[in-house]
Amino acid sequence: MKDKIKNQYDIIIIGAGITGCLIARELSFYGLDIAVFEKSSYVCSGQSKANGAIVHAGHNERPGSLKAKLCVEGNKRFKDLCRNLGVYFKRTGYTLLAFDSEELMILKSLEKQSKINGVRTKVLDVAGLIDKEPNASKEALSALHIVDAGLTDVFRLVIAAAEHAAVNGVDFILGTEVKGLLRDLKGNGRVSGVITTESVWKAGLVINCAGVDADTIIRSVTDTDFKISARKAEYYIIDKAEGNICNGAIYPIPTPYGKGCAVIPTVHGNTILGGNSILADDREDTSTSSKELEDVLAQSEKLVPAVKGKKVIAQFSGLRSSVESDDYIIGQQPGVPGLFNVVGIDSPGLSSSPAIASYVKDMIGESYFDLKKDPEKTGQYRIKPLFRNLDMREKKEWIKHDRRFGRIVCRCENITEGDIVSAIHAPIPALTADAIKFKTWAGTGRCQGAFDISRIITILSDEAGIKPPDVIKRGRGSNIVTGYTRDFSGQK
Amino acid sequence: MEKRSNNSNYDIAIIGAGPAGLAAAVGAHEAGAGSILIIDREKYPGGILQQCIHPGFGLIRFKEELTGPEYAHAYIEMAKKKNIDLLLDTFVYSISEDKNILISNASDGLKNIEAGAVVMAMGCREGTRGSIFIPGFRPAGIFTAGTAQRLINIDGLMVGKKIVILGSGDIGLIMARRCTIEDAKVEAVVEKMPYPGGLNKNIVQCIDDFNIPLLLSHTVTFIDGKERIRGVEIAGVGSNGEILDSKRKYIECDTLLLSIGLIPENELSRGAGIPLDPITGGPYIDNMMHTEKQGFFAGGNVVQVYDLVDYVSEDSYTAGFNAGLYIQDKLDMKGDKIIIESGRYIRSIAPGILRIGGQTPAKDQKPVLSIRVEKPLMDSIRLSLSSGNNIIANMRRPYAVPSEMIRLDLSKYTAKLAGKKKIRIDIEEIH
Numbered sequence: 001m002k003d004k005i006k007n008q009y010d011i012i013i014i015g016a017g018i019t020g021c022l023i024a025r026e027l028s029f030y031g032l033d034i035a036v037f038e039k040s041s042y043v044c045s046g047q048s049k050a051n052g053a054i055v056h057a058g059h060n061e062r063p064g065s066l067k068a069k070l071c072v073e074g075n076k077r078f079k080d081l082c083r084n085l086g087v088y089f090k091r092t093g094y095t096l097l098a099f100d101s102e103e104l105m106i107l108k109s110l111e112k113q114s115k116i117n118g119v120r121t122k123v124l125d126v127a128g129l130i131d132k133e134p135n136a137s138k139e140a141l142s143a144l145h146i147v148d149a150g151l152t153d154v155f156r157l158v159i160a161a162a163e164h165a166a167v168n169g170v171d172f173i174l175g176t177e178v179k180g181l182l183r184d185l186k187g188n189g190r191v192s193g194v195i196t197t198e199s200v201w202k203a204g205l206v207i208n209c210a211g212v213d214a215d216t217i218i219r220s221v222t223d224t225d226f227k228i229s230a231r232k233a234e235y236y237i238i239d240k241a242e243g244n245i246c247n248g249a250i251y252p253i254p255t256p257y258g259k260g261c262a263v264i265p266t267v268h269g270n271t272i273l274g275g276n277s278i279l280a281d282d283r284e285d286t287s288t289s290s291k292e293l294e295d296v297l298a299q300s301e302k303l304v305p306a307v308k309g310k311k312v313i314a315q316f317s318g319l320r321s322s323v324e325s326d327d328y329i330i331g332q333q334p335g336v337p338g339l340f341n342v343v344g345i346d347s348p349g350l351s352s353s354p355a356i357a358s359y360v361k362d363m364i365g366e367s368y369f370d371l372k373k374d375p376e377k378t379g380q381y382r383i384k385p386l387f388r389n390l391d392m393r394e395k396k397e398w399i400k401h402d403r404r405f406g407r408i409v410c411r412c413e414n415i416t417e418g419d420i421v422s423a424i425h426a427p428i429p430a431l432t433a434d435a436i437k438f439k440t441w442a443g444t445g446r447c448q449g450a451f452d453i454s455r456i457i458t459i460l461s462d463e464a465g466i467k468p469p470d471v472i473k474r475g476r477g478s479n480i481v482t483g484y485t486r487d488f489s490g491q492k
Numbered sequence: 493m494e495k496r497s498n499n500s501n502y503d504i505a506i507i508g509a510g511p512a513g514l515a516a517a518v519g520a521h522e523a524g525a526g527s528i529l530i531i532d533r534e535k536y537p538g539g540i541l542q543q544c545i546h547p548g549f550g551l552i553r554f555k556e557e558l559t560g561p562e563y564a565h566a567y568i569e570m571a572k573k574k575n576i577d578l579l580l581d582t583f584v585y586s587i588s589e590d591k592n593i594l595i596s597n598a599s600d601g602l603k604n605i606e607a608g609a610v611v612m613a614m615g616c617r618e619g620t621r622g623s624i625f626i627p628g629f630r631p632a633g634i635f636t637a638g639t640a641q642r643l644i645n646i647d648g649l650m651v652g653k654k655i656v657i658l659g660s661g662d663i664g665l666i667m668a669r670r671c672t673i674e675d676a677k678v679e680a681v682v683e684k685m686p687y688p689g690g691l692n693k694n695i696v697q698c699i700d701d702f703n704i705p706l707l708l709s710h711t712v713t714f715i716d717g718k719e720r721i722r723g724v725e726i727a728g729v730g731s732n733g734e735i736l737d738s739k740r741k742y743i744e745c746d747t748l749l750l751s752i753g754l755i756p757e758n759e760l761s762r763g764a765g766i767p768l769d770p771i772t773g774g775p776y777i778d779n780m781m782h783t784e785k786q787g788f789f790a791g792g793n794v795v796q797v798y799d800l801v802d803y804v805s806e807d808s809y810t811a812g813f814n815a816g817l818y819i820q821d822k823l824d825m826k827g828d829k830i831i832i833e834s835g836r837y838i839r840s841i842a843p844g845i846l847r848i849g850g851q852t853p854a855k856d857q858k859p860v861l862s863i864r865v866e867k868p869l870m871d872s873i874r875l876s877l878s879s880g881n882n883i884i885a886n887m888r889r890p891y892a893v894p895s896e897m898i899r900l901d902l903s904k905y906t907a908k909l910a911g912k913k914k915i916r917i918d919i920e921e922i923h
Contacts, residue, residue: 237622241759284718287629314622316630392602399601406598408533408583412759417598433632448620450636454647468649473632478719480632481649482746485674488648 009033009171010369012194012203014178014217016040017048018154018350019342020209021161022357027364028168031374035201036162036170037194039177039213041475042435043428044158047211048350049438050233050286050318052249052264052272054094055150056348059114059121060254066328068117071348074355075148081354082152085160086382088267091150092248095124095133097140097303103253107144110254120147133246135306149248153267154350155438156383159428164381166427174428175475180220181206181339191221191338205368207340207360208333212283212321214343222336226329228344230283230319231257233275234292236300239311239446240269250303258320259347261299263307268413268441273300273307280319288315313446320346328352330360332367340364384422386440388414409459410452412445417459424463431464433457434474453480499577502529503819505593505607506812507584507760510539512792513613514567515805516812520611521574523816529577529605531584531595537571538564539615540638541801543645546666548693552802563801587764591787609787609815612761612775613808616793618663619753621715626658628715631722637663637751641670650674652747656724657681658712660699662690662799662895664751669698671749678704679743684711684729687868689751691799691895712748713740721748754797764788771840772796778845779859780823781811789815796842796862799897803862810858828910832861835918839864839894846915848906859902865892865919872922875900879912892919 011027013020016038024036040046057075061068082089098107107123114121122128124143129136132145166172182193182200193202210217215228238245245263252260258277265271274296293315300307323329323344333339342360345352365371387398387405398418399406405418423430423439430439433449433456442456443449449456457471457480472478483489503525506513509532520528536542541549544560551557554566571578582597593605618636635643635651641663643649655676657664660683668678681699686709688695699706707726713735714725728739756774758766766775766785774795775783782789791808798804817823827847834841841863848859863875869892877885885905892898900917902909909915 241762286718287714288627290625290627290713293625293627312622312625313620315625315627395602399596403598403601406596406601407581408596411533411583414585446620446623447617448622450618450620450639453635453639454642454649457643457647457649468647473719475719478632481643482652483650485644485648485650 007199007201009035009201009203011205011207012037012201013207013209014194015046015209015211016043016158016162016172016174017046017209017211018044018158018353019345019356021158021165022353023207023209023342023360024165024170025161025168026357026361028165028170029373029377029379030369030371031377032369034165034170036165036172037176037178037196038172038174041175041432041472042430042438043162043172043174044155044438045434045474047319047321048154048158050235050316051154051350052235052262052274053152053154053266053350054249054264055089055152056351057119057146057148058117058348058351059110059119059144059146060259061117061348063113063116066330067348067352070328070352070355070359072117072119074352077354078150078152078351082157084380084382085157085164086385087157087160088153089150091148092265093145093147094149094249094251095129095136096144096146096251096253097129097136098142098253099140099302104142106253107142111144114146121145122147133248133250135245135304136250137303137305151265151267152350159439160381160383163383163427167381168377172428178210178217181217183221188337191336205338205340205364207342209342211345212319214321214341218333218339218341221339222333226323226325226344228321228323230280231322231346232278232280232285232317232319234288234296234317235272235274235315236293236296236312237314237316238271238273238307239313241446242271242310245271245306245310246304252299252303261296263300263304268444270313271307271310273297275318277320283319286317286319288317314448322346328356330356331363384426387416387419409455410440410442410445412447412451413441415440415442420456420459421463424460429464431460431466432472432474433480457481499527499529500604501606502527502577503608504528504611504812504815505591505605506530506611506613507587508532508539508613508615508794509534509537509578509580510613510615510792511541511564511567511801511804512615512794512808513539513611514564514571515808516611516613516789516791516815517571517576518567518574519809519812520816521576523813523820525816525819527577528575529579529607531579531582531593533581533583535581537568537578537580543642544666545645546670549801552800553805567805584760587760589765589785608819609789610764611808611811611815612766612783612788612790612794613792614757614760614794616754616756616797619750619755621750624752626712626715629718631715631717631720633717633721633747634715635747635749637661637667637749640667640749644670644674650676651749652676652745654679654745655747655749656712656743656745657749657751659683659751659753660688660690660695660706661751661753662694664749665690665694665698667749667751668704669702672702672704679745680705680707680726682707682710682712682726685709687893689895710739711735715748720746722746724748754793756794756796758794761790761794769842769844771834772842774842776845777843778829778847779843780814780825780847781807781843782814782818782825787818789818796840798862799895803897803899828912830909830912831914833914833916835916837865837867837869837919838917839866841917846902846909848909859906861900861902863898863900863917865894865898868893869919869921874920874922876918876920877902877905877915878918879915884908884915888922
């Protein structure tokens with residue numbers, strides 16, 4: 001049993017993104033006391049939230065690299081993982097287009113590389129391409145179809161993994177930033193816990209899944225031979241009313257900086273465009289710029305001319321943590337026992353994450369803990385589905401059981417009050433406007449929350465006892481309103 | 493007006509209980525329709541008027557100045573006297589081409605309702621940050637003006653203390669005044685165009701009277717602040733829409749309100765297969781407020797964005813009245829179908845189709861056009877109505893601005909229009 005008073009855990013994981021949450025889930029079956037620390041107020045709030053939700057197959061990864069191994073393996077595990085957690089996954093495949101002779105040569109080498117990595121591909125001529133993707137550019141000379149790539153719902157995957165871990169007893173300590181590591185200076189200098197702004201928490205092992213902040217964490221105890229640079233990717237979201245633009249994602253030929261700016265269908269019926277890859281000086285700079293977005297639009301139009309003039313509902317950007325070695329760094333920090341790094345997880349990080357989780361578990365089982373399955377920890381957990389995804393019979397049953405599923409709160413995305421109330425009372429409670437958005441998809445549609453925000457404030461206030469002026473969008477200081485009006489201030 | 497009903501079959505279903513829906517219900521009842529149902533997603537009827545607590549409504553319709561809730565109340569009272577069912581707190585998922593309406597609410601759950609005719613009266617929604625793309629961060633503190641109006645006037649929650657408003661549409665201007673009254677400081681109203689987007693009386697009463705800076709030919713170019721908004725960068729806009737770097741300036745603020753345009757809300761119309769006009773964003777409609785889909789009528793901001801609610805009521809009454817005739821097989825749609833084309837200086841015209849002649853009484857045909865111009869025309873103007881090279885009529889107006897609709901009554905000319913396939917309206921400046 002963990003001793004909360006002594007702030008003692010077997011394992012502390014820093015970061016509740018896709019890797020942190022899947023590792024927490026993977027380790028939650030073994031009777032260990034585990035906590036996940038996350039500086040944001042909800043899971044999936046950093047690098048994991050701003051990407052194309054593509055599950056790559058491993059065509060672009062250098063043979064022999066950890067990236068290639070874990071991406072290929074992760075892709076294979078995706079279907080079962082998503083099915084077990086009740087999360088969308090579909091093997092749509094995706095297609096890379098080559099526009100000139102130089103790109104044709106790269107395409108050929110990618111085909112070869114895929115073969116070495118064990119990734120299934122299909123070379124398409126123009127007719128084959130248009131047959132598969134009628135809206136793809138007819139200027140393309142040839143295309144490479146990556147058969148086993150797919151699409152998922154990255155938010156719900158991270159949330160489901162975290163909820164599963166939480167159900168198995170993992171503590172999620174959200175809104176708490178790890179400022180440094182506790183080090184046992186008398187012994188071998190091993191890391192023995194974490195230091196947050198408020199407190200000190202002890203642990204037998206600290207797993208560093210802190211994304212762009214991972215090197216800052218390490219540097220609090222030792223020098224590192226690598227530096228994480230943050231690369232920013234910017235995206236457009238197209239209104240789902242514009243319909244299906246492509247069947248699977250459509251990519252350009254990759255560059256040394258990434259897979260390039262693509263046209264990507266989503267689980268939710270929207271198409272997204274992006275992202276490019278720009279070096280960011282500031283690791284918290286998730287702002288968008290008109291210059292970069294013009295560039296995204298131009299690159300997307302080259303691949304799929306039909307995106308021109310489509311109604312855009314939002315823009316966003318995300319940061320990727322990349323390391324110079326261009327491979328994942330997974331393992332104990334040299335010379336610092338007790339600190340285990342899972343670092344440099346940039347693309348294809350999402351695709352690799354199921355394999356990363358079991359790879360990490362195996363290493364931890366070998367070197368740190370004797371992992372024995374705890375019969376009380378369930379291997380089964382499914383995230384509660386959204387009402388809108390049920391069939392008519394189930395819908396009627398749900399409403400009979402809880403009338404609030406009959407009341408729509410988000411009219412663009414058809415999200416019910418029942419969905420929002422369920423998110424507030426989930427194993428990891430969604431207590432901010434953004435958390436509710438990530439969990440339920442409310443406020444992501446064409447009105448971008450203009451209609452639902454007043455209702456969400458009311459529901460959070462009724463269900464979670466948060467006073468309306470204290471409702472926040474995401475972090476401390478992100479209050480949605482600033483107080484009551486004159487007429488109301490006396491009453492409340 | 494009844495609060496509840498277990499019926500699932502109606503002569504007429506009206507989608508939306510705002511000013512358009514209420515007037516349509518009154519119209520349908522007066523035309524003799526048997527059973528009428530209004531459906532609305534709010535917990536109360538009256539639509540957006542209920543959050544418009546300022547005066548300025550009803551001067552044309554009631555010859556007195558009312559607040560939004562007062563105006564709504566007048567129509568709610570009218571509808572109450574008639575046998576009209578009202579389903580509130582109810583969402584319409586979809587309407588099929590054969591007028592099967594799938595609704596949902598907390599008491600009935602999912603339910604199908606059959607209607608003989610449908611009046612679309614869903615109103616409009618606001619343009620968002622994403623729809624015009626403003627670069628920068630995505631912090632808390634960015635609201636559309638209408639959302640801010642709801643938070644303040646309905647929920648009693650104050651949106652901010654130092655406010656910048658982008659866009660000078662009427663709601664933006666009204667909110668500039670409203671926030672000032674609530675002790676917020678409105679740092680500026682920023683308008684991209686060289687002229688204001690809202691009505692002149694709102695410029696005077698909401699901006700000038702409160703000494704709020706109105707920056708024309710300016711826009712917001714960056715939103716700063718990671719958690720709550722910390723400030724915006726604004727910049728001048730040149731005559732070709734280009735950003736003028738020389739006029740960049742940072743304004744500290746904790747709130748940005750957007751009043752950047754209204755969009756008729758037609759997702760349900762699209763689902764029902766009603767053809768939409770890309771210019772107005774609403775259904776193609778004729779002078780009986782009938783859409784191009786048999787048995788579907790439309791009224792109010794779902795057709796085009798109106799300047800005054802009084803005209804919303806007037807045209808929606810027509811929509812409801814004709815739906816009432818339609819259901820009794822009394823609506824004559826055999827008249828000549830004339831397409832109206834937008835000519836010089838005209839942005840949009842609705843209705844875009846005239847059906848005249850036939851047996852329908854002239855007062856119910858209502859050949860009144862609402863015209864929006866592209867830019868301010870401050871000298872006298874002449875509107876000309878032509879068919880091919882023949883001028884059918886000329887009409888003069890002292891001026892025209894984009895924020896005000898020109899209401900053009902063609903009743904006098906119906907005889908001259910008979911038999912035409914297409915007519916065109918142009919505007920000329922008279923110097």
